[in-house]
Structure formats: C-alpha cells, structure tokens
Amino acid sequence: QLQLHESGPGLVKPSETLSLTCTVSGGSINNNSYHWGWIRQSPGKGLEWIGSIYHGGSTYDSPSLKGRLTTSIDTSKNQFSLRLSSMTAADTAVYYCVGLSYYDSSGYYYFDYWGQGTLVTVSS
Amino acid sequence: EVVLTQSPVTLSLSPGERATLSCRASQSVGDSLGWYQQKPGQSPRLLIHDVSKRATGIPARFSGSGSGTDFTLTISSVEPEDFALYYCQQRTGWPRSYTFGQGTKLEI
Numbered sequence: 001q002l003q004l005h006e007s008g009p010g011l012v013k014p015s016e017t018l019s020l021t022c023t024v025s026g027g028s029i030n031n032n033s034y035h036w037g038w039i040r041q042s043p044g045k046g047l048e049w050i051g052s053i054y055h056g057g058s059t060y061d062s063p064s065l066k067g068r069l070t071t072s073i074d075t076s077k078n079q080f081s082l083r084l085s086s087m088t089a090a091d092t093a094v095y096y097c098v099g100l101s102y103y104d105s106s107g108y109y110y111f112d113y114w115g116q117g118t119l120v121t122v123s124s
Numbered sequence: 125e126v127v128l129t130q131s132p133v134t135l136s137l138s139p140g141e142r143a144t145l146s147c148r149a150s151q152s153v154g155d156s157l158g159w160y161q162q163k164p165g166q167s168p169r170l171l172i173h174d175v176s177k178r179a180t181g182i183p184a185r186f187s188g189s190g191s192g193t194d195f196t197l198t199i200s201s202v203e204p205e206d207f208a209l210y211y212c213q214q215r216t217g218w219p220r221s222y223t224f225g226q227g228t229k230l231e232i
Contacts, residue, residue, distance in 0.1 A: 049221065114167035
C-alpha cells in the first residue's frame with residue numbers, strides 16, 4: 001500500500017516561491033502504473049488539481065497557474081517536488097500530494113493515494 | 125475547460141435513507157468520471173472510477189451511474205459514517221488536466 005507524506009514550510013511570504021516535497025513509501029516512484037501530482041484545497045473550498053508528473057519527468061499542469069509551477073521527480077529518494085512561484089494570498093491552501101493509479105478498464109488515471117495534506121499560508 | 129456542477133450543495137438525510145448526488149459536466153466527459161468522499165480533517169478517498177466502478181474496499185451501497193454530461197452517485201442506505209463531502213472529478217484528454225466539482229455536503 002502506497003503512503004505519501006508532504007513536507008515543506010507552513011508559511012510563505014507574498015511573491016516568494018513555495019517548495020514542497022512528497023516522499024513515497026510502500027512502492028517505487030518509478031512504477032509505470034502511477035502518476036504523481038499535487039492537489040490543493042483553499043480554506044472552506046473545494047479541490048483544485050495543480051499538476052502531475054510521471055516516470056521520466058514528463059509533466060502536465062493546470063492552465064490556471066499560468067506557468068508558475070515546476071514539478072520534478074527524484075527517483076533516488078523516491079520523492080517528487082513542487083515549486084510554485086509568485087505566491088499570493090490566493091494560494092493559501094492545504095496542499096496534498098497524490099498518487100494516481102492507472103485503471104485498465106478505461107485507460108484513465110484516478111487519485112487513489114493521498115498524503116495527509118500540509119497547510120501553506122501566504123502572509124508577510 | 126470542462127466545468128463540473130454538483131447538486132444539491134447540501135443534502136440533508138437521516139440514516140437509512142437513499143442519497144442521490146448529481147454531477148453535471150459543461151461538455152461530454154465520456155466515461156472519465158470519478159467520485160471522492162472527504163470527511164472533516166481527512167484527505168479525500170476515491171469511491172468510484174470510470175462512472176460506475178467501485179474502488180477497492182468501497183461498500184456496495186455506493187454506486188455510480190450516468191453518461192455524457194450527467195452523472196449520479198447513489199448511496200442506497202446512508203450509514204452514519206457516510207455523512208461527509210462528496211466531489212466528482214473528470215479528466216480532459218488533451219491537454220491533459222483534471223477538474224473537480226464544487227462538492228455536495230451530505231449532512232444528518
């Protein structure tokens with residue numbers, strides 16, 4: 001059973017860059033059956049997918065972030081990371097790292113594994 | 125961008141009743157539709173994938189149906205532990221992206 005755990009700062013100043021890391025245990029981040037990603041949830045709001053990455057380092061991101069997002073993968077540490085630049089108060093949210101499983105029945109991926117989430121507050 | 129609209133925003137039921145939650149897409153999403161449950165203070169968990177297939181370990185009282193733009197999550201007989209937030213989610217093929225509905229709160 002995969003387990004995911006986020007780490008990173010809980011407080012970021014406006015205009016700075018957020019860096020978060022997700023450590024995967026219970027399986028290999030190189031497994032072709034998984035993609036990896038980030039989802040955030042603003043206080044009292046719904047879920048917003050931010051971006052995903054998969055083996056080899058290929059990425060796909062939410063168009064709403066307009067190029068602010070960089071995701072990377074470190075297979076030696078079984079980790080993947082997020083960097084979100086030009087942070088504003090609107091980016092205050094709980095950030096979840098997620099593992100997406102591939103389903104043969106459709107060929108689609110779904111968010112099967114979730115970290116516990118980490119609250120990131122943007123404030124000076 | 126595909127927009128998912130869930131209704132109702134809040135559904136008030138008693139244990140043992142049938143719950144019907146709706147998710148409508150702004151354009152056809154084919155069979156790329158999932159449902160998630162989120163309890164207070166917890167991470168979401170996958171309930172249904174591919175419109176109607178239960179994820180591993182999900183009780184049979186949860187079922188999904190629909191096609192094209194209109195989808196439904198049904199809980200045949202609500203248990204006390206089912207009171208939570210429910211989100212639908214779809215995947216856009218190209219460029220690949222994911223969107224969620226705004227959620228339905230199932231309350232006692």
